[in-house]
Amino acid sequence: MKKLLSIYLTLSITVSIQAQNPIITNVFTADPAPMIYKDTVFLYTGHDTAATDAKNYKMPDWLVFSSTDMTHWTPRGACLSTKTFSWASGDACAAQCIERNGKFYYYVAITHKKDQNSKGGIAIGVAVSSSPTGPFVDALGKALVTNDMTTDKPHSWDDLDPTVFIDDDNQAWLFWGNGSCKYVRLKPNMTELDGPITAFTPPHYTEAPWIYKRNNLYYLIYAANFPETIDYCTASSPTGPWTYRGTIQDTVPNSTTTHPGIIDYHNKSYFFYHNGALPTGSSYRRSVCIDYLHYNPDGSIQKIIQTKQGVSPAN
Numbered sequence: 001m002k003k004l005l006s007i008y009l010t011l012s013i014t015v016s017i018q019a020q021n022p023i024i025t026n027v028f029t030a031d032p033a034p035m036i037y038k039d040t041v042f043l044y045t046g047h048d049t050a051a052t053d054a055k056n057y058k059m060p061d062w063l064v065f066s067s068t069d070m071t072h073w074t075p076r077g078a079c080l081s082t083k084t085f086s087w088a089s090g091d092a093c094a095a096q097c098i099e100r101n102g103k104f105y106y107y108v109a110i111t112h113k114k115d116q117n118s119k120g121g122i123a124i125g126v127a128v129s130s131s132p133t134g135p136f137v138d139a140l141g142k143a144l145v146t147n148d149m150t151t152d153k154p155h156s157w158d159d160l161d162p163t164v165f166i167d168d169d170n171q172a173w174l175f176w177g178n179g180s181c182k183y184v185r186l187k188p189n190m191t192e193l194d195g196p197i198t199a200f201t202p203p204h205y206t207e208a209p210w211i212y213k214r215n216n217l218y219y220l221i222y223a224a225n226f227p228e229t230i231d232y233c234t235a236s237s238p239t240g241p242w243t244y245r246g247t248i249q250d251t252v253p254n255s256t257t258t259h260p261g262i263i264d265y266h267n268k269s270y271f272f273y274h275n276g277a278l279p280t281g282s283s284y285r286r287s288v289c290i291d292y293l294h295y296n297p298d299g300s301i302q303k304i305i306q307t308k309q310g311v312s313p314a315n
């Protein structure tokens with residue numbers, strides 16, 4: 001009995017002190033976008049539903065999970081769907097949610113129908129909710145950015161992957177783009193552009209920007225090359241000039257793409273990404289993982305070590 005109890009305790013402790021990578025194993029998740037609100041981490045993800053042998057994406061909706069220790073993730077449902085946007089068709093591509101004045105603004109990339117507002121291609125929409133887990137509604141009833149509004153790249157999917165950030169001076173910024181990185185100021189209402197769109201191309205840039213500020217330094221993290229690594233630049237202003245700082249993550253197992261999301265939580269820094277490592281996983285059946293991110297004293301980022309065991313509980 002004592003031995004059984006000992007085995008039980010050992011198993012319980014083993015299970016409870018460590019998460020695993022990928023962190024979610026019952027559905028395929030991609031394009032992680034973590035957000036902290038009232039000391040809870042909300043993790044927004046894409047949702048891969050392509051068949052095992054598929055050679056293309058199938059992403060009907062976006063999922064949200066929450067955690068207060070970075071290891072136990074509670075599913076909070078499919079908080080937003082392509083059907084939410086009457087002007088949209090196609091897949092629920094990468095997205096990011098941010099809180100402002102008690103409202104949650106969810107910027108998504110999605111295919112636009114051919115109509116009077118767009119000739120089609122990937123567009124950026126914004127949904128809004130009074131809760132971090134939704135339900136979200138289309139904030140505008142139309143796209144915030146259509147493919148036709150950026151013309152520096154000819155391909156129809158160059159407006160993928162929105163990332164949003166509110167600076168200390170309350171100026172909100174939207175960055176996005178495939179093939180080139182675009183940015184624009186947002187008005188305080190978060191649903192209107194406030195000025196022209198500027199495009200630039202950081203070294204080796206592919207897609208999936210993630211922008212934030214830490215210790216007065218702006219960080220632009222992004223997917224580079226193909227298959228994708230994660231590289232980054234820093235600057236003293238959100239408009240640059242950006243200094244290339246190198247690769248922080250090598251390619252990931254079994255997925256040509258990956259996608260960064262970074263937060264500080266309870267005095268540790270975390271790096272969210274996706275790979276294709278689950279059984280039957282692939283580039284179209286991806287899974288979100290979390291590993292530690294470490295800064296050097298000068299603000300540069302150490303190389304991410306991809307682990308199977310993931311991170312320990314935050315306390």
Ligand code: CA
Binds near residue numbers: 147149150153155158
């Ligand atoms: Ca475009």
